Amino acid sequence: MKPWLRKGKGLVRGSAHGEALVSRRAFTFAHGVDPATGVVTDVRSDLRGMNVKGKILFYPFGKGSTTASSWFLETVRLGNNPAAVVTEAADLSAVIGSVMARVVYGKEIPVMTGVPRTAYVGLNSGAKVFLDTGKGEVRAEG
Amino acid sequence: MHLDSAQEKMLRGEMGEAKQFAMEIVSRVGDAVGADRLIPIKSAHVLAHYSSLHDAGVEVLERFASSGGRFAVPTSVDPASIDLQNWRSFGVPEEYAGQQFRLCDAYAKMGGMRCWTCVQYQVCNFPKEGDVVAWAESSAVVFANSVLGSRSNKITAGMDIACAILGLTPRFGMLLDENRRAGVTFKLGMRGLTDLDYRSIGFFIGRNAGARIPLLDGLPSSVTSDQIKHMGAGAAAAGPVTMIHFPGITPGSRTAEEASGGEKTEEIEITRSSLSDVESDLNQTSELPDLVAFGVPHLSANELGELARLIDGRKLKRGVKMYAYTSSQAYDMAERTGIATTIEGTGARISHSTDAEISPLKALGFNTVLTNSAKLAEIVSSEGEIRVGYASQKEIIEKVTT
Numbered sequence: 147m148k149p150w151l152r153k154g155k156g157l158v159r160g161s162a163h164g165e166a167l168v169s170r171r172a173f174t175f176a177h178g179v180d181p182a183t184g185v186v187t188d189v190r191s192d193l194r195g196m197n198v199k200g201k202i203l204f205y206p207f208g209k210g211s212t213t214a215s216s217w218f219l220e221t222v223r224l225g226n227n228p229a230a231v232v233t234e235a236a237d238l239s240a241v242i243g244s245v246m247a248r249v250v251y252g253k254e255i256p257v258m259t260g261v262p263r264t265a266y267v268g269l270n271s272g273a274k275v276f277l278d279t280g281k282g283e284v285r286a287e288g
Numbered sequence: 289m290h291l292d293s294a295q296e297k298m299l300r301g302e303m304g305e306a307k308q309f310a311m312e313i314v315s316r317v318g319d320a321v322g323a324d325r326l327i328p329i330k331s332a333h334v335l336a337h338y339s340s341l342h343d344a345g346v347e348v349l350e351r352f353a354s355s356g357g358r359f360a361v362p363t364s365v366d367p368a369s370i371d372l373q374n375w376r377s378f379g380v381p382e383e384y385a386g387q388q389f390r391l392c393d394a395y396a397k398m399g400g401m402r403c404w405t406c407v408q409y410q411v412c413n414f415p416k417e418g419d420v421v422a423w424a425e426s427s428a429v430v431f432a433n434s435v436l437g438s439r440s441n442k443i444t445a446g447m448d449i450a451c452a453i454l455g456l457t458p459r460f461g462m463l464l465d466e467n468r469r470a471g472v473t474f475k476l477g478m479r480g481l482t483d484l485d486y487r488s489i490g491f492f493i494g495r496n497a498g499a500r501i502p503l504l505d506g507l508p509s510s511v512t513s514d515q516i517k518h519m520g521a522g523a524a525a526a527g528p529v530t531m532i533h534f535p536g537i538t539p540g541s542r543t544a545e546e547a548s549g550g551e552k553t554e555e556i557e558i559t560r561s562s563l564s565d566v567e568s569d570l571n572q573t574s575e576l577p578d579l580v581a582f583g584v585p586h587l588s589a590n591e592l593g594e595l596a597r598l599i600d601g602r603k604l605k606r607g608v609k610m611y612a613y614t615s616s617q618a619y620d621m622a623e624r625t626g627i628a629t630t631i632e633g634t635g636a637r638i639s640h641s642t643d644a645e646i647s648p649l650k651a652l653g654f655n656t657v658l659t660n661s662a663k664l665a666e667i668v669s670s671e672g673e674i675r676v677g678y679a680s681q682k683e684i685i686e687k688v689t690t
Contacts, residue, residue, distance in 0.1 A: 157320040172495075172527050177645075177670040181342060187672040190569075194672075207499045207528045211667070212424040213340030213646075216445035220342035235499035235528070236321065238461070239444040245316040246446040249309070250348060257320070 150286040152265045154232060156279025158244040160256035162230035164202045166273045166286060168266055169193045173205035175217035175243070184226030193271075202275040202284070203228040206263045208237035218243030222251055230256045230277045232284055234263055258284060289318035289458060290325045298454070306357030310450035314458065317447055323458030330438075331413050332363040332452035333423040335445045336395040338388040339369040339646045345445060346390050352449055353394035360455030363400040364408040366425050367586070367613075367643040368392065372404065378639065379652050398453070404641035405615035406585045407517065409436065412617070417539045420463055422451035426530075427585045427663065430520030433531035435513065437539025439463045442530050462530050470533045470547040471500030473555045476507060484660055484680035486515040488566040489558055490522025491662040494529050495566075496556055503533040503547045514588055521585050522662035570665040570678035576608065577658035577677060580636075580688055581644035583613030584661035589621040592638070596622075596630040598682060602689035604635035609654075610688065616640045634689065649674055658684055 178188035184199035301308040417437035533547035541547035658677040
């Protein structure tokens with residue numbers, strides 16, 4: 147795979163690395179991810195059956211219930227949370243979920259936005275991804 | 289984000305532990321979203337149901353309540369995960385109810401209104417045009433922004449309680465004029481819209497607006513506020529929608545031009561075939577359900593009356609349960625007017641203070657749910673454990689009663 151690098155805006159600061167998990171559809175943790183396993187259950191998600199645990203999770207924008215941040219926080223409590231979240235448009239539930247993770251459980255889960263779906267070309271689920279909000283970039287290695 | 293000296297004190301813990309915890313959350317979120325400062329809110333609406341808050345949410349609410357947290361503004365609460373009065377007769381496991389009651393106790397301790405409804409704007413929390421509020425409940429946020437002309441971001445769990453305790457929210461997003469302008473126009477070309485159509489229209493808008501603020505052109509003046517409620521709920525379930533401009537209804541948006549600030553927007557036509565697509569997406573089974581659920585979001589007293597009119601004199605088929613979900617306040621009214629007796633005489637039940645999408649449906653033994661709620665159909669199918677059918681109230685009643 148060719149080197150892949152995109153600039154983004156860090157919303158919740160930090161750095162992370164892990165495998166990419168890339169959705170091209172609206173995404174939510176609420177009723178859509180099983181906190182006990184980290185597995186995506188949402189039938190309308192292109193990630194159904196995949197696991198978010200330890201992944202750099204990419205999706206364009208959120209959807210649905212305002213409970214999403216508590217579903218997110220429960221995955222954190224159970225150790226099944228993604229390592230970082232990258233979106234096209236800011237998803238407030240990911241921001242709040244990540245802030246709660248930091249304040250309640252002392253875990254850092256950076257959140258970056260401004261990386262459009264069109265930039266996913268050449269980025270596949272499973273690629274090794276490094277994210278650093280300090281540099282404002284996310285890059286992938288084959 | 290700038291904090292004034294009183295807010296700095298809160299952050300340092302000089303105003304007590306609960307305010308410090310709240311300010312830590314709110315200031316971090318404010319920084320993340322690029323807010324310049326905190327502004328006062330007129331009311332809050334928060335979440336305290338176990339099915340979605342899970343054990344982490346119980347920890348958070350109890351931490352707020354036990355460290356002296358008290359709501360600084362009028363605060364309403366979303367439905368619980370169980371019927372708080374009749375949970376035993378609905379078959380809720382004891383342990384599950386116990387966790388819900390921990391949340392209820394923590395919420396009550398902080399001084400919230402015990403309304404347990406997702407339609408607080410039809411029951412107890414009525415902001416006026418221009419009021420800034422911090423509301424959770426995606427469907428209510430759409431109603432607040434689109435119909436009441438008040439301003440709310442879609443405040444999600446954890447942050448909701450923090451804003452209610454501080455009486456403050458970061459100034460960003462939907463609180464600012466420039467972010468409220470319509471960015472995409474949906475055009476309704478057809479006439480003769482049914483009640484189900486409004487729900488499907490909402491879902492279609494949510495699916496296709498992306499992160500843009502939608503405008504819906506061509507809404508007939510016969511539309512009711514209940515229909516708008518369900519349309520907004522469908523939209524918010526399918527996408528990141530926080531507001532829909534309805535020219536002539538939405539305060540400040542008398543015309544499409546006013547809603548978009550004169551900018552040209554992409555136009556998407558909503559046709560009969562768009563709605564059929566939504567219906568076939570949401571309607572995944574035609575089998576006889578073991579649960580019919582009406583009222584996601586909660587039915588108003590008017591809607592309970594309409595249900596009574598449609599179902600009067602019929603009997604539910606064996607093996608089918610029918611729950612109409614509503615607020616305790618609308619239930620009281622239905623009881624006083626005989627509507628409740630009519631509905632319950634068919635074998636159906638009215639469940640109040642809870643709602644289907646946040647009930648432990650699987651644990652209650654349900655495998656197939658039939659509903660006219662696009663929001664419920666989306667949510668139930670997302671969890672992937674229960675088969676779901678989507679049809680109009682009338683069709684459903686025809687199917688499951690004799």
